[in-house]
Amino acid sequence: MQAWSNQGNLASKIGFGNALLKVGLHNPKLIGLGSDITKSVGMDQFAEAFPARFFSLGIAEQNAIGVSAGMALSGLIPVFATYGVFASMRTLDQIRISLCYNKLHAIIGGAHAGISVGPDGATHQALEDIASLRALPNLTILSPCDSNQTELLTSLAIENEHGPVYIRFGREPMPNFTAMDDHLEIGKAQIIRQGSDIAIFATGHLVWQSIQAATILEKDFGIKARIINIHTIKPIDKQSIIESAIQCGCILTAEEHQITSGLGSAIAEVVVKEHPVPMDFVGMPNVFGESGTAAELMQKYGMNSDTIVNKALLLIQRKS
Amino acid sequence: MNQSLKQIAKEIRLLTLQSLCAAGSGHTGASLGLADIFTFLYFRQMKHRPQEPDWPVRDRLILSIGHVAPVLYATLAKAGYFSLEELSTLRKLGTRLQGHPGREHGLPGIELSAGSLGQGLSVAVGMAMAAKHQKLAYQIYAITGDGELQEGSIWEAAMSAAHYQLDNLTVVVDRNGLQIDGTTESVMKLEPLSQKWESFGWNVIQCDGHDFSEIENSFKIASAEKTKPSVIIARTIMGKGVSEIENQHQWHGKAPETTELERFINQL
Numbered sequence: 171m172q173a174w175s176n177q178g179n180l181a182s183k184i185g186f187g188n189a190l191l192k193v194g195l196h197n198p199k200l201i202g203l204g205s206d207i208t209k210s211v212g213m214d215q216f217a218e219a220f221p222a223r224f225f226s227l228g229i230a231e232q233n234a235i236g237v238s239a240g241m242a243l244s245g246l247i248p249v250f251a252t253y254g255v256f257a258s259m260r261t262l263d264q265i266r267i268s269l270c271y272n273k274l275h276a277i278i279g280g281a282h283a284g285i286s287v288g289p290d291g292a293t294h295q296a297l298e299d300i301a302s303l304r305a306l307p308n309l310t311i312l313s314p315c316d317s318n319q320t321e322l323l324t325s326l327a328i329e330n331e332h333g334p335v336y337i338r339f340g341r342e343p344m345p346n347f348t349a350m351d352d353h354l355e356i357g358k359a360q361i362i363r364q365g366s367d368i369a370i371f372a373t374g375h376l377v378w379q380s381i382q383a384a385t386i387l388e389k390d391f392g393i394k395a396r397i398i399n400i401h402t403i404k405p406i407d408k409q410s411i412i413e414s415a416i417q418c419g420c421i422l423t424a425e426e427h428q429i430t431s432g433l434g435s436a437i438a439e440v441v442v443k444e445h446p447v448p449m450d451f452v453g454m455p456n457v458f459g460e461s462g463t464a465a466e467l468m469q470k471y472g473m474n475s476d477t478i479v480n481k482a483l484l485l486i487q488r489k490s
Numbered sequence: 491m492n493q494s495l496k497q498i499a500k501e502i503r504l505l506t507l508q509s510l511c512a513a514g515s516g517h518t519g520a521s522l523g524l525a526d527i528f529t530f531l532y533f534r535q536m537k538h539r540p541q542e543p544d545w546p547v548r549d550r551l552i553l554s555i556g557h558v559a560p561v562l563y564a565t566l567a568k569a570g571y572f573s574l575e576e577l578s579t580l581r582k583l584g585t586r587l588q589g590h591p592g593r594e595h596g597l598p599g600i601e602l603s604a605g606s607l608g609q610g611l612s613v614a615v616g617m618a619m620a621a622k623h624q625k626l627a628y629q630i631y632a633i634t635g636d637g638e639l640q641e642g643s644i645w646e647a648a649m650s651a652a653h654y655q656l657d658n659l660t661v662v663v664d665r666n667g668l669q670i671d672g673t674t675e676s677v678m679k680l681e682p683l684s685q686k687w688e689s690f691g692w693n694v695i696q697c698d699g700h701d702f703s704e705i706e707n708s709f710k711i712a713s714a715e716k717t718k719p720s721v722i723i724a725r726t727i728m729g730k731g732v733s734e735i736e737n738q739h740q741w742h743g744k745a746p747e748t749t750e751l752e753r754f755i756n757q758l
């Protein structure tokens with residue numbers, strides 16, 4: 171099994187921006203739509219390289235989703251990005267009807283996802299975006315684990331998908347550890363580490379935290395944890411969940427998002443139906459965040475390797 | 491097309507009433523009120539091909555108030571997009587004629603699944619931006635209600651259309667002065683409406699939405715405008731054509747009973 175090492179900290183939004191620039195070079199249908207925070211969400215390189223294909227729409231996110239729908243109906247591929255809180259919730263009804271009901275191929279970038287956005291505080295920490303969007307038919311939801319994977323998945327979403335796609339990514343520089351030549355498929359989970367004592371399903375920044383936790387679990391406790399990166403929250407890879415439930419006997423989920431109706435809930439929906447095993451959840455405990463550094467907040471609200479280790483040890487004791 | 495616009499509009503009203511009656515529910519008032527506008531758009535104004543609904547350079551109509559679907563369906567059927575008989579399936583299980591337009595059900599001539607108020611204008615703006623970007627000359631038309639203008643997203647869209655000088659976009663506002671709870675001015679005041687659009691940078695035209703020469707003239711003025719999007723504020727009468735239901739907001743969301751149908755049709 172591959173050893174995962176940090177190639178240097180990098181914000182996931184860099185990968186998002188790189189993908190737009192690269193795809194933009196050969197795909198003239200790609201259009202960027204900005205909402206006043208173009209640089210902040212990583213779209214500035216695209217906007218500068220292709221000024222005729224970038225449209226500023228001001229601080230008016232609902233309109234931006236409708237404009238995306240109109241462009242998609244006209245044969246273009248629009249990418250609209252803003253902070254995840256606004257990209258998903260300010261615009262929810264527009265996403266539901268104008269994009270999802272119409273099954274239009276448009277990309278929504280949810281930047282500054284998770285609590286790791288830090289000092290800006292609760293208003294700007296997207297912790298309910300997956301929960302808000304997960305019930306919408308026809309929508310694909312992506313949650314890459316680092317910058318490289320954000321780049322790969324953004325490209326795949328633009329080039330291979332046919333419907334609306336929401337992709338969430340972070341602002342804080344975080345370990346960039348996956349390879350650009352990883353074979354990724356939207357809708358197919360990525361096994362990061364083999365093991366059969368416990369399965370840890372993680373998404374976003376918590377994949378790296380899970381890798382750290384697995385090292386501790388093995389070294390200090392002799393526990394072999396399987397780690398599965400769920401970069402596609404919807405549609406969820408049911409087969410990987412069923413296999414892990416059968417082979418590992420317990421499942422821990424880890425996400426930088428509310429536990430309520432996030433990744434953990436999506437997995438629990440499969441587990442309770444197909445092969446019930448003990449489960450626990452690492453994530454935000456249905457409270458609002460606050461100001462602080464990314465590391466401080468992830469520690470305080472229990473979304474780091476320490477929490478993963480502790481919950482894993484307790485969970486394994488519940489195995490029958 | 492040898493029939494006069496008036497005759498066509500009358501037939502579209504008849505078909506609208508019949509399909510609503512067969513459905514047993516639906517929005518009669520605004521559907522009848524817009525019959526003349528729809529007639530003019532589909533039988534004079536728009537470049538479109540009923541036998542080739544996806545003709546790439548057709549003019550597009552975005553219906554933002556999806557609840558007037560019955561008049562859209564009656565117009566499309568009359569224009570030849572599908573058979574008149576299919577109109578009787580309105581709102582029934584398995585139909586292509588959904589209560590609010592739904593593209594995935596496959597009815598030819600439907601540009602957008604819509605009906606959640608305040609969204610269609612943004613989609614029309616996106617289409618108009620795309621047409622300009624691709625240097626395509628087709629026109630985008632959008633129809634909104636007047637109560638719908640209370641949605642904030644309409645004004646986000648209005649701002650962006652003027653910003654991008656979308657002279658290929660013409661919006662018709664169905665100014666019937668009514669919404670479900672009563673008059674627009676009592677529910678949430680819209681006036682001075684022309685000045686609102688003007689201050690947002692639009693070319694504003696007003697007309698009697700039942701007078702074909704005024705409607706024609708309005709679209710001519712809109713076509714001549716080369717720097718701004720145009721809005722036609724069309725004064726209409728909810729329920730127009732059936733005198734006993736005209737201007738009665740109770741008829742916003744009600745369909746004629748079988749016992750009323752013949753009487754209503756005779757009033758046309």
Ligand SMILES: [Mg+2]
Binds near residue numbers: 637668
């Ligand atoms: Mg009205």
